[in-house]
Amino acid sequence: MQSMDFLFKIRSRVVLCFLVLWSVAVSITLFHYTVSARGKYLEMGDKLAWKEGIIPSVRGRILDKNKKILAWTEKYFDLFLTGAGYIEIRRENEMMAELADIIVLEPIKINSKTMLLKKNLSPEEIILIDMIVSKYPEFKIIPRDERRTIDYSRVRSIIGTVKIEDNMMIGVNGLERTHNRLLSGSDGLYVVMLDKQGNWVRGTWKLLRKPKPGKDLILESNVEELRRQMP
Structure with a gap:
């Protein structure tokens, strides 16, 4: 016992x-x-839930001494379908049918996940499709900047060209390259929360830094003088 x-x-x-x-x-x-380790895991969670993005600054113009505009930037808006191939066929057909009832689509496949549906949307088209884009987050309207120059080949040679790199417009040659820092300005910064599908969560977008537009470059010659500078 x-x-x-x-x-x-x-x-x-x-x-x-x-x-x-x-x-x-x-x-x-x-x-x-x-x-x-609270801070570490909160930081990891933030990285999964939040995304930082850049707001490109507007590139400055190039003008002659008489303030005639020689180079400028125009903004366009394109409509994309994202997540293509991962959307249920029934849902995709429903989405596309609703959209096609409002605007004429010109679909171009970009890659396995993305399709360009309409390039250069007009302001009227943007207003018309606003409710559908809000209803279906797979539709995205993405802005695009294009650099334009005056239609004189000799003057265009002096002005030079630009390229898009990491969503930023950068001077490649000519005045665009020589005065790139002046013309570029400073990009803005935002943060937004994403859902599991990578779509923006409404009401979570926050501006962290405002973009600063580039400054205008005013030349010491007028258009005719510039044309005479080139052989």
Whole structure:
């Protein structure tokens, strides 16, 4: 009988020690996640839930000494279907049918996930499709900047060209390259929350930094003088 009591006490102590060790381990783990590593895991969660984006600045104009505009930037808006191939066929057909009832589509496949539906949307078209784009987050209206120059080939050679790199317009040659810093300005920055599909969550968009437009470059010559500078 005494041996049984002794064994019972031993087992009780073993169980008690196990429970104590288990509670200590749980406490340490809980402390790690809620206190010591809280910032790390919150930061990881933020990276998954939030996305930073750039608002390109408007590139400055190039004018002659008489303030005649020689180079400028025009903004266009294109309509895309994103997530193509991952959307249920029934839903995609429904979406496209609603859209086709309002505007004429000119679909061009960009890659396995993206399709350009309409290039250079007019202001009227943007207003017409606003409700559908809000209803179906797979539709996205994306702005696009294009650099324009005066229609004189000799003057265009002096002005030079630009390229788009990381959504920024950069001077490649000519005056566009020489005065790139002046013309470029400073991009803005925003942050927005994304859902599991990568779509923007309404009401979460925040402006972190306003874009600063580039400055105009005013030349010391007029158009005719520039034309005479080239052979």
